[in-house]
Amino acid sequence: MxxxxxxxxxxxxxxxxxxxxxxxxxxxxxxxxxxxxxxxxxxxNGFIASLNLQLGIEIYNQGLAGGESRQNATITYENIKLATPTASRVFTGRDELVIAGVEMLCKRDQAHLAILGAGGMGKTSLALHIMEHVDVRQKFQEKRYFVPCEVLPDAPSLIQGLLQILKLSISEGKDGYEILEAYLQLSQEPILLVLDNFETPWYSSKNQKALQNLIEKIRDQKKVSITITMRGAEGPGDIEWEKLGGKSGLPxxxxxxxxxxxxxxxxxxxxxxxxxxxxxxxxxxxxxxxxxxxxxxxxxxxxxxxx
Incomplete structure (x- = not known):
């Protein structure tokens, strides 16, 4: 740090x-x-403006110091669950944003939401409250998945994390991406993926292009909707993200x-x-x-x- x-x-x-x-x-x-x-x-007074710059430097340094060892680590279901928070009980002032997010997810076959902004603005809390809303629960049922990307530093790790959270096993002669792609393509029910703290893999990965390709290919699966939280003002990849909170991010x-x-x-x-x-x-x-x-x-x- x-x-x-x-x-x-x-x-x-x-x-x-x-x-x-x-x-x-x-x-x-x-x-x-x-x-x-x-x-x-x-x-x-200057905290919000400087935090994003600090984060970029910090993640870059982490990638130089220990990125290779972290990228080779095995991601387990336990890793994912222990890094997954619960929705905060103290949650005020965001009702309109929750409603907007819920409507986008529920009134369309597919939606891609981006909750952007500086650290400490409550991006994760907002994503969790949208994810747990009764209408979202009704549409996606048990296929609502929260993915804490701070423990997933690159594209292969993100694939591992998704396989774990989806409870998919790799059969002999197959690789992780192949299993994930087939599952998403064959799904007949809507799936919601909440990719939280996506700035970690996006800025620390040595191969950002692979991560961009992965997120865009997930976007192309017609039954998959994505909600992403990320520090900064722009979402990743060539995706038309629906930004909650305005162009400059969550206020x-x-x-x-x-x-x-x-x-x-x-x-x-x-x-x-x-x-x-x-x-x-x-x-x-x-x-x-x-x-x-x-x-x-x-x-x-x-x-x-x-x-």
Missing amino acids: LRCSSNLENIQKILEKLAQRTTLKAFWHAEQDGKVLAGFKEKS PLILDAARKTFLSISPNTKKSEELDTLLKELDCMPLAILLMAQLSRRLPLKVLVKN
Whole structure:
């Protein structure tokens, strides 16, 4: 990972450590913690714009350092399931986008949705809520598959992952791609593939063209609809993606939704100008709100805002 103070993972670790302190320790370290929070809030103003650039550099470096060994790894069903999150219970401000995504998937024989944008905007949560919507469940039944692409660094790994999640075995004399292609071509029922965090294989693979060919050939299977989440402003390959959230990607929450999210996580916090100020300084970014709301269980809101 990039050793940068604005790196999201480092920020999360720091805030979670602060949140685990007892009330007494939080009070005792309030001044020191305040300095940490001040640094976080100062950097949050440029956080969204810089995160995509950091991600590209990070994934590129990972590909140079350990890409070959990861590409040779065997992907198991357990790998896929342990990397698959559940739909967040705290989910506000995205109802219109959920409805739009559901309508595209359900009112067409085939749809290809792209949920794009910066890290921390809730792309995965939105994809999961669309996937679990009653209408989507009714159309696709049990053929709704979530594929966590952060553990699939290239095209062969993605094929392995798809075979595992579809529970397809490779028979003697066949290869993985042949089995996958035949299954998708012969399917008589609609299939939904949710390819989450697709930026990982897209930017780290040594053979991006192979990945592009794979995703485009999956697109060509008439019974398959694809929902992709990816950092950036453009979806992969020569595919006419239906972008949810606008051309520039998924936007931050509006203030009212951000406030509801914060209060859902930290119910003892009261509505106030201080809270709204904090949310604005966080750019109403869902993941930043989640982390700050968790921290507010240990530190008073006035401490978070003051620093």
